[in-house]
Amino acid sequence: MTEELVFDQEEVRVHGFELYEGTQLDVRAVISGMPKNVKDGFLLEEVAWSRFGHAYGSGHDVPERLTRLRSPDAETAGLALDLLWGSVVHQGTVGSVAPLTVPFLLRIAADPSAYGRAGVLGLAAAAARRAHWGYGTRSTFLRVATQELLCDCGGYLMNWSIEASRNAVTADVDLLLPLLDDADSDVRTSTCYTLATASGEAGRIIGALRARLIVERTPRVSASLVLAVAELGREHNVAGTAVWARALWADPTQPADVRVAAALAWLCLVNDPVPDDLRATLDVLVTDGLADVLDDVPWIAHVDDNGLDRTLDQMLNNALPGVLCDDPWARLRLCVAVPTHQRRDARPPAR
Template sequence: MTGAGELVFDHEQVRRNGLEPYEGTPLDVRAVIASMPQAVKDGFRLDEVPWSRFGHAYGPADDVSERLARLRSPDVTAAGNALGQLWGSLVHQGTVGSAAPLAVPFLLRVAADPTAHHRAETLGLATAAARRAHWGYGTRGTFLQVATQDLLHDCSGYAMNWSTEASRNALTADVDLLLPLLHDPDPEVRTSACYALATATGEADRISDALRARLAVEETPGGRASLVLAVAELAREHADLRAAAWARSLWLDPAQPADVRVAAALAWLCLVDDPVPDDLRGMLDALVATADPAGVLDGVRWIAHVDDAQGLARTLDQMLNDAPPGVIDQDPWG
């Protein structure tokens, strides 16, 4: 790290001495997010964000502010192109760039704007910046896992753990912006809000109460399943021991919709270490075969990240039958 006018993240120094010399400095994106003024976020004052200090998959992040500005375009095509460029650079094949957390507050404000285009996808990008990539992993230990303790690096060598932590903190700071989206007219925005809120590093009780309250009135199967899984993920991350009993009561209740019972069964399996009960296995076999919730549940974000075509089947196979996790190569000879 050089003078204040030439801040550089020295990867060789990190290799030798670890990350500690950079903690809390202007090169720690967590510290930058924590100190970002509310007026900068609310006023979309992109020129006051230190983009060039951080990077994405294709180098320095100087181009992010222009793309965020275009994301607000009234032209649906222009906004879509900007969003695609942001996805491809900030969260590149599951790798979160160090500039991604700086974009999160602005992505959330676009998603919360009812006049904006691609709101659910924009919220999805903000959330992807806050999560570990777990493509193919639907085991009881990984399905609801938000973060990882392993030290990971992005394309430039920056500590990706810091980036995802900063993004989670940015989402948490804007809980008041996210909670109303649980009641948005667009069901895709509602389910995206569930996924985002489940990543929060704080206010877990308040968020969980809001998710449970929404479950009582949510009309879409994907929305109900997302609400159940979001409550469970918060409980897993914040050691809320009450959620396992709540999930069990839902999957045991024949009056609940099939989507709620299936999601609650997955949630319960991830919250306890108990062997798989015969009644749970039988219930899942019957519901998946007869009520056919798989077509809907395959699109639920937690499940789609296990497999975007057969997510529920692969998740159940891993949870119930200890099938090996991981990404399947559909064309190993290609």
């Protein structure tokens, strides 16, 4: 494939991003035009990788990494996944090449024999949402995209990249929905986080998430199902989502993980003052044991190491958002290296 088209930052400064809108330098157009046989057959040579970029330059090296990610050798696949994470979604910045990886990442994750399927799905989800590290406020916690203009390391409009990734997720909903029943609870959790980014099919996805919630017995997954429903409801203005969330957190027959997740969801779906009965409910339900579980729910994990504490503090007490560390990248490395149960600090009260 010829790679003669080049994104020109100087031209954008003069004419704006509209210059490239709808062209083959608009990654949204490239994703929408990607043939199904290319995706299903992993015809990576048919994709214009070099036309787009990541944190370290051209995306020409992405197809080799995707190929290695499919390796039956865990070390080879694991290294490829690490390299993809470090480049196409670098420190929360979604590179313009990232959306092109999403259809292939989803197909790898759908293969039961693939390595690191939950992490592969997590990368697809990261390409399809605005990072919210340190932000657990009612207005930011369940926000997929943003109206604020954001650019990646190469000056490309990140809003387009996120939108393209969300469209790619929507196009492959049929691949993702069966993963809600996957035997691996980590895969089910990551599937929730990925499905919540979809730009369409909201009603169908919400129906599947709610159906799974009825039979789900793993607390981390149940909480993720609730938050995914709420995020889709908020993003797509689905009527009745807030009523549904309130009914869940107020229902004493529901498990604590569902009720706490529903309380967080409801707070993000309405502008009402925090009611006393919600505060009282959380005071009873939020224990160290529950927090150890919910801190690993993706939405909460991206707020802070002690994510549930920090999220509740921001939502209930209007605490200032932001990562409580001078070096957030050191904190993130610590989170990866040390198991959650070994990182638990003294827990402040929820109110």
